[in-house]
Amino acid sequence: MSAAAMMALGAFGSATGGFTALSLAMDRHWQDAYGRGSEPGPGRRRLLRLGGSLALLVSLLACMALWGGPKGWVAWAGILTVAALASSLTLTYAGRTVARLGWSAGAAAVLLLGAAVLARVL
Amino acid sequence: MKEGFRQSMAWLHTWSGLLVGWILFMVFAAGTASYFRDEITLWMKPELHAAAGAPVAQAVAIAHAQQALERRARASPRWFITMPTERDPTVRTAWVPERKKEQPAGERPKRRAFGSAVIDPATGQELGMARDTRGGDFFFRLHFDLHYMSAIWGRWIVGACAMFMLVAILSGIVTHKRIFKDFFTFRPRKGQRSWLDAHNLSAVLALPYHLMITYTGLVTLMFMYLPGGVQAVYQDRTDSFYAELGGTGSAAPKPSGERVALAPLGPMLAQASAAWHGAPVGRVTVNLPGDARATVAVSQQDGHGIGNNLPVMTFDGASGRLLSASGDSGGAVATRGVLYGLHLGHFADPLLRALFFVSGLAGCAMVATGLLMWAVKERPKHFKARADGRIGFGLRLVDGLNLGAVAGLLVAMAAFFWANRLLPGVMPQRPEAEIRWFFIVWGVAALAALALPTRWMWQLQLALGGLLFALVPVLNAATGGVGLPASIGHGMWAVAGFDLVSLLLGVFLLACALKLRKAPLRAARLAGSTA
Secondary structure, three states, X not given: OOXXXXXXXXXHHHHHHHHHHHHHOOHHHHHHHHOOXXXXXXXXXXXXXXXXXHHHHHHHHHHHHHHOHHHHHHHHHHXXXXXXHHHHXXXXXXXXXXXXXXXXXXXXXXXXXXXXXXXXXX | OHHHHHHHHHHHHHHHHHHHHHHHHHXXXXXXXXXXXXXXXXXXXXXXXXXXXXXXXXXXXXXXXXXXXXXXXXXXXXXXXXXXXXXXXXXXXXXXXXXOOOOOOOOOOOOXXXXXXXXXXXXXXXXXXXXXXXXXXXXXXXXXXXXXXXXXXXXXXXXXXXXXXXXXXXXXXXXXOOOOXXXXXXXXXXOHHHHHHHHXXXXXXXXXXXXXXXXHHHHHOHHHHOOHHHHHHHOOOHHHHHXXXXXXXXXXXXXXXXXXXXXXXXXXXXXXXXXXXOOOEEEEEEEOOOEOOOEEEEEEOOOOOOOOOOOEEEEEOOOOOEEEEOOOOOHHHHHHHHHHHHHHOOOOOHHHHHHHHHHHHHHHHXXXXXXXXXXXXXXXXXXXXXXXXXXXXXXXXXXXXXXXXXXXXXXXHXXXXXXXXXXXXXXXXXXXXXXXXXXXXXXXXXXXXXXXXXXXXXXXXXXXXXXXXXXXXXXXXXXXXXXXXXXXXXOOHHHHHHHHHHHHHHHHHHXXXXXXXXXXXXXXXXXXXXX
């Protein structure tokens, strides 16, 4: 896989992970994932919000690195759209698996972006 | 006061959306298809599929093009050459026919048909036997010119609809009380609630795209909608305004009458490409080929910047010397170029174009669910008001128009591709015949929808459209195109992509039709819920 493809997929992965984390910080979607009546503790909620926002920021940085200024913004908007659709539909149709989706998307993003950065540095 | 404002915005959103929604769905669907305009055109010329193999060096391609044009159009005053790209692997050449001597001076010359030839870049052979079709250009023109009327009228209508669209988007943002709370929310199988969720989801998640595409769509035609500024400065010489805008200069050179052989184009392309840091050449225009005053304008290929203003280098045709290089434009021109380029998505590499395509599909879904929601909201009122369970004229009309505009259009789009393959390969006015089939099918679907706007009709049209789209790969393989296994095997993604996207769309429509079969149960619940 080329470094550019890794960077693009990484941007998508971190956006998906980020949106999933942000959605789990909301009561309704936490219940989609962990059943009625449960809710995230205040510490966890803060962590989810912080981690989710950071992941979205990382995907923006990856878009900027890959496409450069103006194009990067356009690409980021498109990636956010598709990533948010992916987390929303997972919440609706496979709520129990959404946490797994978030973690695997995030982990894939870390691996891909790490590899892309390494490929660029080396 | 705040609640009052929001309610008036809700009213504005409902009606501005409904009144233009039927045209907007077509504009969105055809516009979204236009992101793959070149791929559609290639698919619709199965004779050219085989040429979509390995890429050919620009120097080889241009040499073949020059040979072909010197053979075919020696006396023409102007040649146009479009270089091959990943999306359209052929060299397209066109030329202005030789000027007739008896043209009365001063009278505007009538536009005569250009000559054209498609050339295989690797061998230089003319691919003359490709069928005649409008291809993807049909959808592109349809989405802002409409059809069967003058383009000017079409543009005014589409422009008015786009203005309404902008109003609907902005008022929709105000009306939507829970943008962040419902950001990820879709609750299926809940009647009206589900339609609202689907509408919100497709609108909010792709909101940057919707705002961008509507606004930039208006900007692409701004000189038509707001001609005052140009007219005030240029008065009746508006032609020269567009010439200056396009960077082509206002005066075309006059022929000297002295014949001098055109220098080889290859080195000029190499020089231009080097000056653009390796970006390939997109189009070549040769003025007065074979004359001592010949000039060659070489412009960069799309897709290497965000704007639509491509850098151009002009060479002396006889000597091959560089005459001028453009590329720097003023702020206003550059801004318009960027907005124009954003709308067209020309800058996009395949991934970006795919993202635009998905966002465009979200736009289609937003318009369609918005239209359907009006009917879904209205229906319970009618059930309550009338004991016999019959629905009123207005709702029936909206039902019929929704069906014809959404499902009918999809059937017609599929029928257009089938007509392309099933009509005889050579026939007079073939492109018009394909387009006629598109409108015949759409017209029949719309009439059937208006006559019988029922759930059964939705099922029928969705299933029909789904079948036609899902069978596109079979049709392609059976009527001379490169089939799906071979196109994937050889990495011909332009051809394979068309088949795959059609297949997916077809399966999706079939799934929608199937889902409607389980409907009666839900219809009862839907009629009962007035949430």
